Amino acid sequence: MSVRVLIVDDQAPFRDAARAVVEATDGFDVIGESSTGEASVDATQQLKPDLVLMDVNLPGINGLDATRRILRDSNGVVVVLLLSTYDEEDYASKAAECGASAYIAKSRFDPDRLTAAWASATGMEPTTWVPAPGELST
Known part of the structure; x- marks a missing residue:
């Protein structure tokens, strides 16, 4: 079963790049x-993703606050990776503070980083991902 991903960014070009x-x-x-x-909070409740790729700077509530809400509302079942243009060294602690599993600079976001961050957060490779009972959306 594939890892279900929700992409959150206020810039359509980056959403397209992340989708790619x-x-x-x-x-x-x-x-x-x-x-x-x-x-993103509403979409997480409706779509039940396994993984949210969250931009830090968003209109309205920012990505850090949205991450807190998503993790609270999902009882921590969802994995959130923060993405932004800031240096990774500067934002790793902010990711941890809001409960995100990792922070990845947008310029370094690629399939290898995505796979490694998922494996680090879950202890599983995406090809072996099986949701726990009750996590499947209907």
């Missing part, structure tokens, strides 16, 4: 996109 990375990565499928923090 996800689609080029074995074991991952894009199930939706959002352009605001509020919309």
Whole structure:
């Protein structure tokens, strides 16, 4: 079963680029996109992704606050990776503070980084991902 991915970014060109990375990565499928923090919280509740790729700077609530809400509402079942243009060294602690599993600079986001971040967060390769009972959306 593929890892279900929600992409959150206010810039359509980056959503397109992120979609291309996800689609080029074995074991991952894009199930939706959002352009605001509020919309990402709603989309997570409706679509039930396994993974959210979250921009930091968003209109309305920012990606850090949206991550906190998503993790609270999902009881921590969803994995969130923060993505932005900031240096990874500067933002790794902010990712940890809001509960995100990792921070990846947009310029370094590629299939290898996606796979490695997922494996680090879950302990599983995407091709062996099996949701726990009750996690499958209907």
